[in-house]
Amino acid sequence: MPSDPALLQVEDLAVDLAENGGLRPVIAGVSMTIGASEIVGLFGDSGCGKTTLALALMGLLPPHRYRVRGSVRVHGGVSFVFQDPLLALNPVLRVRDQVAEVMRAHGGGDVETALELVRLPVSARLLKAYPHQLSGGERQRVLLALALAARPALVIADEPFTALDVIRVVELAALFVDLKERLGVSFLTISHSPGVLARIADSVLVMRAGRIVERGAPREVFRQGAPAAAGWTHGA
């Protein structure tokens, strides 16, 4: 049957960490599919392997420490938004130069348009600012603008909501939905906040101790009494 090919198709992914002369399994038996214009939430407690899984999908785990097995097939470009914008952004480049650099690397385009895409009001202050001079919400949007510069089909975002206050969380969540609708871009969003995922995600994968233990629509996964809802931490 002809249908849109999946943007991301993962089958039986396993990651082992080389430790003390042996291999310790950190992720096992992970399979998932992400299609076009879809927001998928990856939910789980800290330390359950969410970030390791995301890095494995990107092929960013250092091979001398990790052994990755299984298959990851990608159709279209994938961008990654790292967890801490202050660490991910170049501290000595102004916003304008930082965005321009990435735009150049991906075939050009103008900085203003890139910033407007993530609904950042372009001002002289913003363009001239260094990352440390931005608010948390602005930093996250600049990072997202960089991720979108490559015109990816899929953006993998690691805890983009964590460092923000509730008002900014709601705004950024709305931006994800807006980008999905306007650009048709898909997101795999890591979060430990069921509230955010319930608002934006089309489906949620629940991870525990390196395995996907539940998957489905957020209302199903976070229903009262469900295992994922039991460990629920309020807010972001």
Added chain:
Amino acid sequence: MAREPLLEVRGLGKSFGRRGVLRDVSFELARGAALALVGPSGCGKSTLARCLAGFEKPDTGQILFEGQSLGGRIHPAIQLILQQPAAALNPRFTAEEIVAEPLAIQRRGTRQARRERAREAMERAGLARAAAGKRALQFSGGERQRLAIARALVIQPKLMILDESLSGLDAGVRAQVIGWIDEARRTTGLGCLVVSHDIAMVAGWVEEIAVMDDGAIVEHASTARLIAEQRHPLTRQLWEASAALALPS
């Protein structure tokens, strides 16, 4: 019962360079009471917490603790628990040493008695006694947070300041920690300041909420009144955002 409040903050002001981060902040906290300071990031709530703990010196105004001016000093009966517990814990110490250290600094009890109290505090914070020998980095984020809370409560402080300290905990552990703090409020008159951006979360706990914007308190009322009616636009905005992030039941 003593007449003066536990904590009295009068006309507090603080600037970093030309940027005013606290403007004429005043409030009182009675013994055994809990007050939440709520606001968006950058509103000055963490700076206020740091001033009260003696980590920052206010430019103007006064902080009276049990009727005495703090004068910018660190007071042993005031404990501040930070947002980033990993950074606040000594990675070379075992869990038990981390929790017992404040008792040792204040020269309380024998070594053996301090160890026993540290283990007791860890247990009350939901950490197994068996974890006493582990080091800070061997714990998960949530466990480190509990370790920091046990460390603060072990010396039975009179005022505890929690700066987003409970947001990383899952619901069950948070309820357990709040239960412990509430018991200390009833039995020892512990006063509690809860700094948070999540108004709906603190509303389930404290009796009074002060909303901060751009360095100033813009609304201060009982939790019951704030739930029924949010008068300041920012209070309403925070409330709606906070409610939007709660799971539909």
